[in-house]
Amino acid sequence: MLIIGEKINGTRSEVAQAIATRDAGAIQQLARRQTEAGSHWLDVNAGTAPDKEPDDLVWLIDTIQAVVDTPLCLDSANSEALAVAVKAVAQPPMINSVTGSPRKLEELLPLVAQSGGPVIALLLDNTGIPRTVTERVATAGRIMLATRAAGIADEDVYLDPITLTIASEVGGARITLETMRALRHAFPGARLSVGLSNISFGLPERKAINRAYLTLALDAGLDAAILDPLDDELRIAIQAAEAVIGRDKYGVKYIRSLRPESQ
């Protein structure tokens, strides 16, 4: 499974402060620690102030790329910020995210095609989050038609079936997991990704809920997740789940992950 490290996010106060004061060391430490913990991508979110976001995002990119080679996942709803960011990255970025909204698709897919990297597509649109499996798959269908028309390969499309907190939405996780199984059949070339932490929003001992959900999502066919790579228990849970579902034969990777000194 691909791990997209979530820590460099301007909606976290520690990161917001580092951006405001141009504290490169704080950002670079997060970039290094997440990379060492096994992140395949680093999410980069500069926060939500529209006028400052382009500059802040480029500063973050330059700051991170000065210390690690991990490719970047550009996390912004602002097409202007994304347009300057794709020029600043050293490697093809992941764009996070488009939605099924026609305007979003029209604005952003040319940028994705041009960048040469993958894109995360949230299965919602300007009318909201579809409530049923069928409606989410229909939204995915519209998105896949648009990405293909834009010349983006299916395997560069990471469909995010939308994770809502179980504290507010009875049966919501089950709908998301069933959507994942349906997407696996409907679009076998496309990938599946989730933002993990939403599932436990508003609950105590959130990490146990996150682990349970990620275990079930892996069984449903998950390819990638935006998560906290510094959470050791979560890392062990991922390796354990991959061993149980047979992605990791005989648990060889699991055993190795518990004994870093033997690598």
Add this chain to the structure above:
Amino acid sequence: MLIIGEKINGTRSEVAQAIATRDAGAIQQLARRQTEAGSHWLDVNAGTAPDKEPDDLVWLIDTIQAVVDTPLCLDSANSEALAVAVKAVAQPPMINSVTGSPRKLEELLPLVAQSGGPVIALLLDNTGIPRTVTERVATAGRIMLATRAAGIADEDVYLDPITLTIASEVGGARITLETMRALRHAFPGARLSVGLSNISFGLPERKAINRAYLTLALDAGLDAAILDPLDDELRIAIQAAEAVIGRDKYGVKYIRSLRPESQ
């Protein structure tokens, strides 16, 4: 989910010694601690010495029943020991276990019907463990015909789809989980149970593997498991999984389980 506490097992050296020296206090402490930790049933296994097993099993039953009311799961392959044990229990016991072997079914099902309690049925027989989902379901079919013929209600039959260690059996856990989903459809009235600890036999950090497997088994429809109820992390993982799969609406039980003082 029903928890069958696994600790009073004569194949564990601590328990073997307590049985040999008739150390009632040691057994009673295990009975009390497992009950306080939420066990719905207590597994009772007197070890494997055929000539001593009937006496040892009855001593264990009397010793446990002197301090707790938790019903007992009589864990023996010895029909003579089971025959005396079902007379010693204060409440209808669970019989653990029958198999698809015709001789076993013939010997033990009358005892189950007479005891008035449920039975665990392992999906294997004298020819071994069926390798495919179809063969395991076929074995379950033979067992269900026999239990119905013996007058045992479907909801008193706990089918155990057989858990093999992932260290030796690539794809084995997936076959077991698929068998569970198939059994849910084929025999909707019957229950599903697993012995948890086999899954991680031979692996380090076994508890993480156990948690991953139990999470997936709950999603596949598990009703009961023989496990270590004193493992707090496992208890939290069960509650988290039940919240995620929607058995525990809004995570209410999960939240309560984390705050015992508020109950």
